[in-house]
Amino acid sequence: MRRLATVLGVVVLVAGTGLGTTGVLLLRQAEASLTRVPVPELDEAAAPSDARHFLIVGSDSRDGLSDEQRSRLTLGQFEGQRSDTVIYVSISEDRSTVSLVSLPRDLLVIDGGRQRKLTETYAGGPDRLVSVIQQNFGLPVNHYAEISLGGFISVVETLGSVELCLDAPLVDRKSGAEFEAGCQQMDAEEALSFVRSRRGNFGDYERIARQQQFLRATLREMIDAQVLTDVPRLFRLVENVASNVTTDENLGVGEMRAVAQEMRQVVSAGVPMATVPAFPRRIDGADFMVAYRPGAEAMFDRLRQGVPLLDSGDRPDREETPVALISGGRTAAAGTVGSVLQFVGFGVIAAGSGDASLDAGTTTTIYRLPGHEDEAEWVASFLGAPIVDLPATVTAPEAAKVLVAVGDDASL
Template structure:
């Protein structure tokens, strides 16, 4: 059940940019924890924590949930700020930032540390996600005008997600960390030229400085807009985490302290996120950081309402994903975007064309190639519940699809032949358009 007893803004029945934005800022707030975790909480780790504590800015946040026990899962809300405060005139003129003053929230990141401390999950909530905010519907990014408590309240009431801690990271934090690291290594498959973000890269591997990395993670170039950018930002975060835990960085104690100062000096947190909590997070993350951090995006599909573009959360997939987070258990394996790009999915509509269109959009936005397979045989009619059918040898691919659709997985009956080229088959049920 969702907090407040009312359903969230699930589509498709709904009433009638510029972005920064995502994991590049999460890299800064996670950076303190990662550095401390990697150094092992010896004397250097403790000093790093104390330095971070002294440099952080605190703000009162009233809507936070208090964990009932130390063993409970921990949930963080990370917000990137559009504010240009802290950038000097040279940085403003050199970087392709667009014309904007003030502050907005960008794409929001929900970070969950599982109850058994075996996994850290990162879920991005697109800034254009449609939410109920009091008596009106609006984009998630617009709710931040009311401050962190308003944003947290909207997330709690729409999606039933607990929030134990809050952190906000400035644009200056991103720039400072990349500069102190001396750049970040990123490889891209295709050329990227984007006048709006300033990106101009050939295919291949690049050692990107702060200006180049900023233009890369800001780019919305591609068929799926913000979801293309989210994929780039997730790639950037993985690369940054690798840099932060590199043995050369960890052995350079003066550089470690400069990094912590860069990070913490550009982070604002709630009043309760102190040294003790940071130490606990560092200890927990140390066990899982080398295994990689799962990064996914809320399954959603686009809709234009009264001339405005929104992303509508796909109810079955989002409810299943958020239910796992609420329970404090790891998310299902969703693969990487590169993995998903090599896993074609065949859709059987069962005559439910509206639902098939929605499911197809949800899967395309997270990177799956889609094959249409008509209505499909009567024996695969999904009825009320959309169903994922695994094909022999493609068990992992079926789980990736199910992780976004919140759908059960079944073996494909021997009497049914899968469409040529498909690695997963999805039979669309009535719940897809409910």
């Protein structure tokens, strides 16, 4: 996620200065600095006005970083590269909406007939990663871009710092994070330790939430008037981004700029961000995240169409949203649904088998409670389940804000 900030940032900034000598020079500088690679598996859009789908990858390659930097940044001695961050970006046909979805590193995929983690498929190159996402999730991919750790560090150094607010202290020896609660300006090294931290009960999902928080903050910094009017700083930023970005052969700065011109107001107003709903499973001695099919398919269908995702709320909001689960006797399925919700931050209340009138049958059902309509939509965004009113004859658990009756589809 942090790498996507730099890609979107250069797009927005170049678009914002697209007229006059400065804009022309910025475009030339960025175009000359980009690295391009062939990605034959990409889908070709039928028309310029079609919805656009981008795959943005952050590589954890240490290339270009000194031993001293690796040590200071607690990066270890890992050689080669994996996909440290994978973001799917969907832009609507009318360019009125853009949606970002994080795909967990440990997401289970089938690659060449083998069960693998999504991050491992990147070793086969961009084409392999694109192909795996197309085949496993039915998602079209029109363009590909990636950026490295060095690019992230350079961009934050150029911005100077990014303000991030923490609800609680964060201390993580593995990432190097050591922060008190409250708002603080983070430099490049501090920001890197923040977004790399998996500290918390839900591992990579905790990190994804931090990456999304960082992305929002970075986009705010990048479209700030002080950055746009500081021409030397703007040139440094574009150079730092473009020189650390690799794209497919057809994604040039000209196309980036055209999309950005259409999307600038949308990005400025805030970009919806979500995470693929999944649950943990240990398979053959390895820990995976398995996509929760009803929720993932509903999310993927909206991305394919280029329509807005349902509002999923922010993680702090979800953490204050207890969800009562009625199993209907489907104990294992209820455990799966509970895990899906917990990994994205919801509190889960086990409410037993429940009243017979609430048995969901084939389809998991979400019951909205009075005054908590938004919270019901947040839950639906991950479960892909219909929302109905709670029958007047049924009383929900006192602490619950949403009630979910688990159906047979949660067992598939």
